[in-house]
Amino acid sequence: MITADFHTHTAFSSDSEAAPELMIEQAIRLGLKMLCITDHYDHLFPEQYELSFVFDMDAWFDRLAECREKYRGQIKLLAGVELGLRDEPDVLPQCADFYRALAARYPFDFIIGSTHVLAHLDPYYPEYWETRGAAEGMDAWFAAVETGIRSYDSFQVYGHLDYLVRYLPGDRKNYRFSDYADRIDVILRLLIEQGRGLELNTAGWRYGLPFAHPRPEILARYRELGGEILTIGSDAHAPEQLAHAFDRARELLLSLGFRYYTVFRERRPEFLPL
Numbered sequence: 001m002i003t004a005d006f007h008t009h010t011a012f013s014s015d016s017e018a019a020p021e022l023m024i025e026q027a028i029r030l031g032l033k034m035l036c037i038t039d040h041y042d043h044l045f046p047e048q049y050e051l052s053f054v055f056d057m058d059a060w061f062d063r064l065a066e067c068r069e070k071y072r073g074q075i076k077l078l079a080g081v082e083l084g085l086r087d088e089p090d091v092l093p094q095c096a097d098f099y100r101a102l103a104a105r106y107p108f109d110f111i112i113g114s115t116h117v118l119a120h121l122d123p124y125y126p127e128y129w130e131t132r133g134a135a136e137g138m139d140a141w142f143a144a145v146e147t148g149i150r151s152y153d154s155f156q157v158y159g160h161l162d163y164l165v166r167y168l169p170g171d172r173k174n175y176r177f178s179d180y181a182d183r184i185d186v187i188l189r190l191l192i193e194q195g196r197g198l199e200l201n202t203a204g205w206r207y208g209l210p211f212a213h214p215r216p217e218i219l220a221r222y223r224e225l226g227g228e229i230l231t232i233g234s235d236a237h238a239p240e241q242l243a244h245a246f247d248r249a250r251e252l253l254l255s256l257g258f259r260y261y262t263v264f265r266e267r268r269p270e271f272l273p274l
């Protein structure tokens with residue numbers, strides 16, 4: 001059974017309104033033993049957007065300390081963050097330095113590295129797709145993921161590897177693993193060599209996709225290449241989304257031959273039976 005949700009957001013994230021206490025109380029109700037809160041921190045998020053995806057880190061750690069006290073003995077709360085990795089050459093060095101300093105200054109248990117912005121655009125909005133087709137968009141995506149993994153040293157697990165597919169124009173189900181297999185192999189091998197991991201992010205199912213992130217062929221390939229570090233996260237932005245489809249995730253992982261999933265404390269991996 002999966003009793004740890006390692007990708008969750010609260011109102012400290014610009015796109016969530018959930019008080020941390022409500023998320024924690026729901027996690028306790030669901031019987032989770034560990035909850036890692038990983039609010040969004042996207043340094044230099046493009047200014048043309050309304051949301052900024054940054055927050056007051058000191059206030060966040062203070063609130064976490066209050067919650068650890070309030071819910072002591074009921075659930076283990078882990079300090080996480082989801083960093084937005086940028087690959088554009090004009091912002092990458094600044095972001096890498098900023099995140100390195102952030103990771104050194106604060107006692108995070110777990111840091112997710114994710115790509116949310118490409119070519120200074122958030123692909124959530126149609127503008128990204130106005131000048132590129134699906135294949136070109138996806139190609140640029142996997143290139144950005146690879147650059148992010150090569151260039152940033154502050155994270156333990158790469159988040160929602162094929163997240164872009166959520167926003168693909170047209171029939172999103174047409175994205176085929178085989179079209180990107182070589183690129184994905186490079187990415188998976190890099191993570192394994194670096195001693196870092198991948199996450200199974202169940203939000204794909206919540207978004208109505210036929211697969212979670214990343215799709216099962218990628219998880220299977222990761223395992224085939226020797227990948228062992230695999231965290232599981234719902235990417236919940238509201239209490240009712242916590243631990244979404246974790247039973248389905250467990251079945252999927254077992255069917256692919258995984259026997260363990262991973263949690264992190266003080267940025268070190270621990271393996272729990274599925």
Ligand SMILES: [Zn+2]
Pocket residue numbers: 082114116159160
């Ligand atoms: Zn994300």
Ligand SMILES: [Zn+2]
Pocket residue numbers: 007008009082235
């Ligand atoms: Zn997230």
